[in-house]
Amino acid sequence: MFKRIRVKPEPQPDAATLRCEHPGCEAPGAHRAPKGRLREGQYFSFCLDHVREYNASYNYFRGMSDEDVAKYQKEAVVGHRPTWNMGVNRAGKGHREEGVEPEGFVDPLGMFRDRARGPGEDRPRRPRYGLAAMKALNTLGLDETADAETIKARYKELVKRLHPDANGGDRSLEDRLREIIHAYNFLKSAKLA
Ligand SMILES: [Zn+2]
Known part of the structure; x- marks a missing residue:
């Protein structure tokens, strides 16, 4: 066998x-x-x-x-x-x-x-901010990751917080408020806010 x-x-x-x-x-x-x-x-x-x-x-x-x-x-x-x-x-x-x-x-x-x-590369890229825009963002306490909505929301919040009416008529914050308004107006004119 x-x-x-x-x-x-x-x-x-x-x-x-x-x-x-x-x-x-x-x-x-x-x-x-x-x-x-x-x-x-x-x-x-x-x-x-x-x-x-x-x-x-x-x-x-x-x-x-x-x-x-x-x-x-x-x-x-x-x-x-x-x-x-x-x-x-x-x-x-x-x-x-x-x-x-x-x-x-x-x-x-x-x-x-x-x-x-890579997994993140399909995300839309944010516009690259120039130096002036970066400075304006910093004035608002933001960085380059902020989008238009974030900028608007932060601006409203800061104006509300720094306005003399919200601080018992305290005008010491006016310079800061002026800076913020200036920064926001710049971002708006640059179509970033
Ligand atoms: Zn063959």
């Missing part, structure tokens, strides 16, 4: 014996290529020349409407994002799960490349 098994071993499929699946090609199919959407986890085996040819024409979104592609890409921001952009220990949740991503993985639309930006 033992001898028989040794003489006639079960054929074991392994990578070395795979043939390139390109019609008519007899080369070893050592390179994997994803079969595509809805066939995730399935791969063709190709030789190097044919995996290159396949990758060049590969379109994951073939057969999808523009709307579907847009939806997929939107979801990609949160769901399909590769783990190298999500920190560590996300194995099993991203595309980078061990062994899932094939050799010759293609990114025809560059959608994963574009996700390499």
Whole structure:
């Protein structure tokens, strides 16, 4: 019995014996290529020349409407994002799960490349304030992170607080109040408040 098994071993499929699946090609199919959407986890085996040819024409979104592609890409921001952009220990949740991503993985639309930006970079940038505007902001006790709403709110608050009527007729704060009004008027004229 033992001898028989040794003489006639079960054929074991392994990578070395795979043939390139390109019609008519007899080369070893050592390179994997994803079969595509809805066939995730399935791969063709190709030789190097044919995996290159396949990758060049590969379109994951073939057969999808523009709307579907847009939806997929939107979801990609949160769901399909590769783990190298999500920190560590996300194995099993991203595309980078061990062994899932094939050799010759293609990114025809560059959608994963574009996700390499930091998480804060999609935030709208505040205008850069000039020196005079910065001085005016400082007068109001604000810094460059203040937006127009913050400036307006702070101005109202300071005027209310420093106005002689709110201080029993004390006029000692008038210089400070004048500075604040001046600063606010400057920011307003600069369309920053
Ligand atoms: Zn081939």
